[in-house]
Amino acid sequence: MTHLITNPRVMKKAQEEMRENILNAGIDTSAQTTTWVMTHLIANPRVLKKAQAEVREVIKNKDDIVEEDIERLEYLKMVIKETFRLTPLVPLLIPREASKDLKIGGYDIPKKTWIHVNIWAIHRNPNVWKDPEAFIPERFIDCQVDYKGLNFELLPFGSGRRMCPGIGMGMALVHLTLINLLYRFNWKLPDGMVAEDVDLEESYGLVCPKKVPLELIPVLTQWT
Numbered sequence: 229m230t231h232l233i234t235n236p237r238v239m240k241k242a243q244e245e246m247r248e249n250i251l252n253a254g255i256d257t258s259a260q261t262t263t264w265v266m267t268h269l270i271a272n273p274r275v276l277k278k279a280q281a282e283v284r285e286v287i288k289n290k291d292d293i294v295e296e297d298i299e300r301l302e303y304l305k306m307v308i309k310e311t312f313r314l315t316p317l318v319p320l321l322i323p324r325e326a327s328k329d330l331k332i333g334g335y336d337i338p339k340k341t342w343i344h345v346n347i348w349a350i351h352r353n354p355n356v357w358k359d360p361e362a363f364i365p366e367r368f369i370d371c372q373v374d375y376k377g378l379n380f381e382l383l384p385f386g387s388g389r390r391m392c393p394g395i396g397m398g399m400a401l402v403h404l405t406l407i408n409l410l411y412r413f414n415w416k417l418p419d420g421m422v423a424e425d426v427d428l429e430e431s432y433g434l435v436c437p438k439k440v441p442l443e444l445i446p447v448l449t450q451w452t
């Protein structure tokens with residue numbers, strides 16, 4: 229900090245770089261999450277119909293869609309939670325390094341070991357989740373599990389001191405984009421494709437977006 233503060237040019241450059249990186253990370257993760265939600269919706273026409281009906285009922289006759297509207301969209305919130313459960317964008321979180329010798333679950337972890345938390349597996353643990361491979365947003369009805377880092381069975385933003393600091397912005401972006409997409413358009417698959425054909429494979433990496441890009445056709449409606 230001393231060198232940064234005494235070199236305003238370097239400080240400005242470092243700050244610009246950091247802001248750009250953080251903003252890019254935030255925008256990309258939110259866009260990829262939105263794509264996953266749309267993927268699950270188009271693959272599950274029953275859920276799409278229910279989510280769209282809710283959005284249209286709540287938003288009906290409003291000129292502006294604002295953040296306060298999100299609170300009233302209970303089903304959409306469950307759809308997003310279920311998307312995070314089945315296809316978390318950062319399935320192994322960011323690795324941690326043991327700062328001292330540890331014992332976790334009976335295993336000896338020497339100091340300096342890198343630890344990966346496999347939330348993909350946690351989110352599909354059959355001891356925690358009933359019918360874990362199925363996309364069922366209703367499982368969150370009367371269920372207190374949230375994604376804010378306090379319920380270890382659902383950790384799409386991580387947990388603890390290094391959990392995602394952009395959770396508020398990310399969730400606002402995801403919700404508001406989805407509300408607009410569902411309110412204003414109907415969605416269909418390209419000709420010849422049915423819901424069962426939708427590809428759910430993830431690509432490989434720290435961040436795991438869809439492997440095969442999602443192709444959807446927006447259809448104008450009376451709400452547009």
Ligand code: HEM
Binds near residue numbers: 254322385392399402
């Ligand atoms: C839906 C959108 C997002 C998802 C799913 C997501 C997910 C994550 C996850 C899983 C981590 C690692 C947490 C851990 O290992 O415990 C993380 C870290 C981080 N995220 Fe996000 N994120 C999202 C949006 C954002 C946004 C909008 C921003 C910034 C504007 C942001 C900035 C960061 C930063 C800076 C870190 C590193 C934190 C650290 O290492 O201390 N993220 N994110």
